[in-house]
Amino acid sequence: MKRTLALALLASGALALSACGQKRAPESLPPEPGPQAPVAANNGDYDANGNYIGPGSQADLRRTAGSDRVFFDFDSYGLDDTDRATLTRQASWLAQYPNVNVTIEGHADERGTRDYNLALGERRANAAKNFLASLGVATTRMSVVSYGKERPEALGSDEQSWAQNRRAVTMVIR
Template structure:
């Protein structure tokens, strides 16, 4: 009889504890299958993945400046006319949003040692930063980081891939 009583108490305890669980409110539940995610939680400033695309966003920088990146020749951190033109448009965009800070990421292709590419990536990021500063953007608004060859844009061991990976990318910090 004691065994039956112990099992009964165990079952009663389990039922009591399960009754204490909280239910999720409908406000935090995901949309129903087939429901348009964008219409559920989008005021027009977010894409389907929840990324902010409104004024002052990374997407807005790309649209307004034409690009958020500049490209470099092999073993170079010099800016050409196309790079300076892109950075001039970025500086104009930054002037519209004086409270926005950016990080400029320096990248390299896969050739060269890790140490060499980290140093070259930093020189590329600083070249872009220095040009933006020369156009009137406060240096306090710009930080730099080098990823060297660690974050390739294009995978492949050919000139087309390498050319895409030799870049400096201006990233909006929110």
Template sequence: MRMKFLALAAVALLAACETAPKDANTGAASNSSSIRPGSQEDLAVNVGDRVFFGLDRYDLSPEARATLDRQAKWLQTYGSVTVTIEGHADERGTREYNLALGERRANSVKNYLAAKGVPANRVKVVSYGKEKPAVVGSTEAAWSQNRRGVTVVD
């Protein structure tokens, strides 16, 4: 009898493992195939839509270049997609300084994508400086998430 119980428990556990995960908002089973190819969600989930920069820097790290390599390939796959690169900075520094730094970061991303074969006329840039933080807070952890370039599908 104990073996039957253990066998039933094992079957129940395996069945639970094969159940599709539920969406936290709707309770419905989530399905990654519901992502529309060539969309912002596709870019963010399957490629990565942002790169990060060091303090007062706009040069691309090896991790950023790897993300941008994937973005360039994705943009070549979806040849009709145009994007805007948003340049962002952390809260330190003046508004003017951070707007200029955000623009240098966005242009750094655009230039890298162009060097990888993405036509420059498909990529616009905009700087938000410190005006749109991804993470609110005055800590290095927050600042490091705010020093970024974000690729947004138009």
């Protein structure tokens, strides 16, 4: 019985190897690629990656309001005059698009514990949300999330990197 099984295995292995003969080059190659098919017009509403950039989009918010983010001093969630001006432009933009909702992301730099930075990020996001609400943006259109130090904008352990990471970002939800 063992001998028959061994012989069967040997025969099937030889058969499998013989089927893998040498590959030959094809007799003719496929034609050279021609010009690419024209891309359908999108009226400028999408970028090369397929992201919507038309009216009411994240790109439109950045373009119209000048920025989708505000920055904070170290260990602070207070808004300065520059932040209030940016948020005022964001509120004007949101007034133009009453069906657009946003999430305000709070971020912190790498210094401090994870829990502390999550709480600080939440206070920063709420500061931006409360200011937008004071300008007439319905709170039902805004949600808040804190990422603490988990999603840095800039990598590095220097003041320039930390300053970019202490922020609140208004993200359009579609």
